[in-house]
Amino acid sequence: LATRSPKRHTPRPALTRERVFRAAMAIADKEGLDAVTMRRLGQELGVEAMSLYHHVRSKDEILDGMADEFVAAIDEPAHPRDWKAAIRERAMAARALVRRHKWAPHLLASPRKLSPRMLHYEDWVLGRLLEGGLSCQMAHSAMHLIGSRTLGFTQELSGVGDDAEAAARKIFGSIDLAEYPAFKAILRGGVHHDEDLEFAFGLDLVLDGLERARDAEARTT
Amino acid sequence: LATRSPKRHTPRPALTRERVFRAAMAIADKEGLDAVTMRRLGQELGVEAMSLYHHVRSKDEILDGMADEFVAAIDEPAHPRDWKAAIRERAMAARALVRRHKWAPHLLASPRKLSPRMLHYEDWVLGRLLEGGLSCQMAHSAMHLIGSRTLGFTQELSGVGDDAEAAARKIFGSIDLAEYPAFKAILRGGVHHDEDLEFAFGLDLVLDGLERARDAEARTT
DNA sequence: ACCTGAACACCGTTCAAGT
DNA sequence: ACCTGAACACCGTTCAAGT
Secondary structure, eight states: OTTOOGGGGSOOOOOOHHHHHHHHHHHHHHHOGGGOOHHHHHHHTTSOGGGGGGTOSOHHHHHHHHHHHHHHTSOOOSSOSSHHHHHHHHHHHHHHHHHHOTTHHHHHHSOSSOOHHHHHHHHHHHHHHHHTTOOHHHHHHHHHHHHHHHHSBOHHHHSOOTTHHHHHHHHHHSSOGGGOHHHHHHHHHTOOOOHHHHHHHHHHHHHHHHHHHHHHHHHHO | OTTOOGGGGSOOOOOOHHHHHHHHHHHHHHHOGGGOOHHHHHHHTTSOGGGGGGTOSOHHHHHHHHHHHHHHTSOOOSSOSSHHHHHHHHHHHHHHHHHHOTTHHHHHHSOSSOOHHHHHHHHHHHHHHHHTTOOHHHHHHHHHHHHHHHHSBOHHHHSOOTTHHHHHHHHHHSSOGGGOHHHHHHHHHTOOOOHHHHHHHHHHHHHHHHHHHHHHHHHHO
């Protein structure tokens, strides 16, 4: 009919999962993660809070979506010199992103659901480490160590805890390993997942590195 | 009078801040941090939720108290061989505690209020690093690096952000430096607080350490 | 198919009232 | 001084009803 409300002539873009995630990220950037509520999010999108449930199953799904979008934005370096430069450049890119999205480490530290994009990111790091000639076992420990350094969380600490081996099996039982070549390679290599050993490995690596840095500094001064 | 209720003969211990904190820790251990609500906490202590407000100002104060109690429980090593062993042993103690209190890194990552006990802990680490002969600047970076490794959070990431220098000044303006000798020493040494530089320092230390570990492994096999 | 209003069972917190 | 009941302004989520 001709008497349609004028609003209908400039229809707002249809609500999609991605638009919900992006709106949530914008709110969290400006006002913090606590400000991301269903009602506030609806307001930001010009819709009632309840409408959101047609696109996402729950608020947790929105938080997972935010984490996923964040990880997807960590650019791969274009022409890294070698494996160390590759990891270094991407870590710096991640850090630059974290400065804009301070809530990201918080969300990534306790994922409700395993994010495929997060797995791809970790698979990429693992790939560079293997390329650098690290053994499967060492590459595995190194991946955790770099992850904690880069994104500000320690997966093994916030992890599922007691039976890490079983948890890892469950995770990799539910995904398609063909999409994650580096994970596939180290699983075939038969890494064992000992959290205490990994922790000590990372700690000693840091302490020994500090001692060397001290000596290097003493030599140049 | 003789007609007192029988309950009065076995009076429950008086409610104190510490008892509130410990009850909160017990709930978080068993059911997770989300289960710690004022009503649930009151129930655990045999009291109405509202009574808690006579002992703590707010729920945030309870969360801070939990973090504080946690840090206080990280034992100092008795007879460490040297500075590296000292830091290593205490880090392992912290890690063992984290396994029991999985919520701790989460709380320590975003403290609402600076915990004196956390400062004492960091001051102790800093003291061992200076004892080990690290320069003020390097010891400062190292403290952050070890903190992130040990407790599973990256202070500089979750930190106040843009003007770290001003934030640091504000923190150390409000406390008594006499209680924190190592902090006092590095402040006198004139460290500058550049978060990007610190991040790169830690990252390169880890990457170089991995390269060395790879070469060491290759040599022994 | 998509959106909504009213409602439910929870939060943290305030405040006047009880002992 | 210490505890309480009722209430307020918020949450996430459900569900029957609208278009």
